[in-house]
Amino acid sequence: MTEKWYVGVDLGGTTIKMAFLTSYGEVVTKWEIPTNTEDGGIHITMDIAKAIDYKLKELNQEKQHLLAIGMGAPGFIEMETGFIYQAVNIGWKDFPLKDRLEVETGLPVTVDNDANIAALGEMWRGAGDGAKNLLCVTLGTGVGGGVIANGQILHGASGMAGEIGHITSITTGGSPCNCGKTGCLETIASATGIARLATEAVASADGNSMLKQLFDQKGDLTAKDVFDAVNKGDELAAEVLDETAFHLGLAIANLSNAFNPEKIIIGGGVSRAGDALLEPLKKHFERFALGRVAESAEFKIATLGNDAGVIGGAWLAKQKVN
Amino acid sequence: MTEKWYVGVDLGGTTIKMAFLTSYGEVVTKWEIPTNTEDGGIHITMDIAKAIDYKLKELNQEKQHLLAIGMGAPGFIEMETGFIYQAVNIGWKDFPLKDRLEVETGLPVTVDNDANIAALGEMWRGAGDGAKNLLCVTLGTGVGGGVIANGQILHGASGMAGEIGHITSITTGGSPCNCGKTGCLETIASATGIARLATEAVASADGNSMLKQLFDQKGDLTAKDVFDAVNKGDELAAEVLDETAFHLGLAIANLSNAFNPEKIIIGGGVSRAGDALLEPLKKHFERFALGRVAESAEFKIATLGNDAGVIGGAWLAKQKVN
CATH class of the missing domain: 3.30.420.40 (ATPase, nucleotide binding domain)
Incomplete structure (x- = not known):
């Protein structure tokens, strides 16, 4: 298998939805992990990084098979820096989501609001045609x-x-x-x-x-x-x-x-x-x-x-x- | 004088506002001509072409001094082609404005709706800062x-x-x-x-x-x-x-x-x-x-x-x- 994958992450208050996708938007595999909001949500980025590594192992794939992560999060986000001002349901306040997740996964990360990534998904592969x-x-x-x-x-x-x-x-x-x-x-x-x-x-x-x-x-x-x-x-x-x-x-x-x-x-x-x-x-x-x-x-x-x-x-x- | 100019044209039901501007948006000269809506507005593009030539002569400038025309028009416009479906005040119906004005002036023409070019003007040089x-x-x-x-x-x-x-x-x-x-x-x-x-x-x-x-x-x-x-x-x-x-x-x-x-x-x-x-x-x-x-x-x-x-x-x- 030579085609590389993208990682989609959709963070909610109770679960984190995750998937590996081809560059055509086909879902290779998708799964969920629970959202750990303890300690002001500090464990979430490491949970995501671990979940990616476990899933790669399960699929017998190396980390190099992944190109980048795109993530949706609730709350007020500074899009360019991926900085979360506040996400009440998650417990984040002034949380540098993009930087943290990049450090923990070694992959480039782009962050947007959860409603926005859902809209982009529908545009690309859904009702948007x-x-x-x-x-x-x-x-x-x-x-x-x-x-x-x-x-x-x-x-x-x-x-x-x-x-x-x-x-x-x-x-x-x-x-x-x-x-x-x-x-x-x-x-x-x-x-x-x-x-x-x-x-x-x-x-x-x-x-x-x-x-x-x-x-x-x-x-x-x-x-x-x-x-x-x-x-x-x-x-x-x-x-x-x-x-x-x-x-x-x-x-x-x-x-x-x-x-x-x-x-x-x-x-x-x-x-x-x-x-x-x-x-x-x-x-x-x-x-x-x-x-x-x-x-x-x-x-x-x-x-x-x-x-x-x-x-x-x-x-x-x-x-x-x- | 070596700096080249752009032509701004703003078509209204009674007058056509025109100006030569620098690439910094400074108005070099501005003037108006009446809008001739006779014969379904067929004379308008030639009136604009003539007005540009007269003004160049008045300023002792050659046509090469002008780079392009940007024009606002009322009515329903297909932006990419500069085609006017209908402009009731002008008398146009299915009028290929961009093509006509390009032929008559020898300059590249871009057309948009009159409210839109006013907004762009304010963004560039006005209250938009x-x-x-x-x-x-x-x-x-x-x-x-x-x-x-x-x-x-x-x-x-x-x-x-x-x-x-x-x-x-x-x-x-x-x-x-x-x-x-x-x-x-x-x-x-x-x-x-x-x-x-x-x-x-x-x-x-x-x-x-x-x-x-x-x-x-x-x-x-x-x-x-x-x-x-x-x-x-x-x-x-x-x-x-x-x-x-x-x-x-x-x-x-x-x-x-x-x-x-x-x-x-x-x-x-x-x-x-x-x-x-x-x-x-x-x-x-x-x-x-x-x-x-x-x-x-x-x-x-x-x-x-x-x-x-x-x-x-x-x-x-x-x-x-x-």
């Missing part, structure tokens, strides 16, 4: 995003570009958001936000509703309960999802008028709702986007799932080497 | 915009990027916009929009107001009337401007959460309101932008005025040559 202007929206516990223009991920003046979840959807009286503001898109379009909207809706709803019955049974509701009820024809659940789709469609249309993406990729757990979400989302988007902007934009559900990060990491590493 | 991530908002008869990321103007999938004026500010029951939608930012933050808000405000206002007295006198109101009344302490006028600032601040904050600009440059006739607009605008912006996004963004009034276009045109031409 190679489009150069993409908007990626990740609807999970929170709402994240990545904006790719001319094939480059946007970082902005201080690495904050892509914070789509903190677009303000409700200007007055909105729910509190983790960021300290209120009424952010994240409070409406994340899994948590949808569950909250559903709980509020059943509290004020009259009459019979599948969603209300479910709530009376279980005592709470999840985003998945909402999607399941929509698919079974429940009207109240459809109203909840339409509210999410309205605010998400408006926010995406407003961004699209400024940025004119070719693909709008919806990922994260909430995207498993599929057409139950996409159909109302497109309807609201088309109402608020300029005609030519709507015509050139295609909505797609992300296709790489949990692999988007390691694939995007490998893409970053490849860009660095080339 | 060389920042690489800029949001430019032009508040004139309409509301235009340009988004610059990593020093490059964004065009998007079909050249529509930067259409900030068509962000939806009022989702239900908003005023009709020229684009065919309703409630666009342009209906609230353009000179026309501010005049409309003022006229509505005096119609429903009780008591004494400078703005109301002025309306009773003149029978109509302009954006400038509103600014003048604000500066004289009129409360009703301040309320009108605060409504504009609220929607503009919200739209810019939402975009900034996605783009994280270093400078936000406000240009166009409405920007002459100065602090009367900037102060409420910043207040609303800071309420809706993420903390780190607001910290890294500086609001500035555009400094180049009507020269922004020809300077940005020269920058485009210089990029092309280099």
Whole structure:
């Protein structure tokens, strides 16, 4: 075997996803290790270095078989230096991630934000189909995003570009958001936000509703309960999802008028709702986007799932080497 | 004189602004010619070619003294080919602007949208101070915009990027916009929009107001009337401007959460309101932008005025040559 590999690393609060990939973005092997957040996350870079060495041994490969590492991390990152100002879930504060990982692995390291590498992964090998202007929206516990223009991920003046979840959807009286503001898109379009909207809706709803019955049974509701009820024809659940789709469609249309993406990729757990979400989302988007902007934009559900990060990491590493 | 020049051309519906500039963006000479929209705008490219030759003669310079032309035009443009799909004010439909102007001048031509070259001009020689991530908002008869990321103007999938004026500010029951939608930012933050808000405000206002007295006198109101009344302490006028600032601040904050600009440059006739607009605008912006996004963004009034276009045109031409 002569083709060399890139290492993709996707750091999360509980697991670190890792993979070796070819220069075409094919996953040779992928695996996970637990995230050790003890002692302010000081062990993480050595855990990654060891995991790479063990995996090479398992595959009977030498270290020279690896070209570079591309890594995604949560938190506030200075992209050029790979310095982490703060990553609350990991315990890092002023942590020189790139330098540490380079020393411990002997490989060149490129670091970017986790939402950004997921977007790059989808651009390269996923729903992006190679489009150069993409908007990626990740609807999970929170709402994240990545904006790719001319094939480059946007970082902005201080690495904050892509914070789509903190677009303000409700200007007055909105729910509190983790960021300290209120009424952010994240409070409406994340899994948590949808569950909250559903709980509020059943509290004020009259009459019979599948969603209300479910709530009376279980005592709470999840985003998945909402999607399941929509698919079974429940009207109240459809109203909840339409509210999410309205605010998400408006926010995406407003961004699209400024940025004119070719693909709008919806990922994260909430995207498993599929057409139950996409159909109302497109309807609201088309109402608020300029005609030519709507015509050139295609909505797609992300296709790489949990692999988007390691694939995007490998893409970053490849860009660095080339 | 050995230093060669670039030609900046900024095409408007009534005049064509032209200038020769050094490679440092210094204006050597600038002048205007009328826009001849007769016969579907067919004479425009020859008028520009002739104007360049006359000006060279006047300055006792040869054609070889010019390196390239950068031109801004209104309408829908295919950037790579310089082909104009449609420019209603000019009369062009499917017009090969770049090819025509290259044939008639013998110089290489680069074409971009008029709002974009104004943004590039401000980045290069104006309020941008060389920042690489800029949001430019032009508040004139309409509301235009340009988004610059990593020093490059964004065009998007079909050249529509930067259409900030068509962000939806009022989702239900908003005023009709020229684009065919309703409630666009342009209906609230353009000179026309501010005049409309003022006229509505005096119609429903009780008591004494400078703005109301002025309306009773003149029978109509302009954006400038509103600014003048604000500066004289009129409360009703301040309320009108605060409504504009609220929607503009919200739209810019939402975009900034996605783009994280270093400078936000406000240009166009409405920007002459100065602090009367900037102060409420910043207040609303800071309420809706993420903390780190607001910290890294500086609001500035555009400094180049009507020269922004020809300077940005020269920058485009210089990029092309280099």
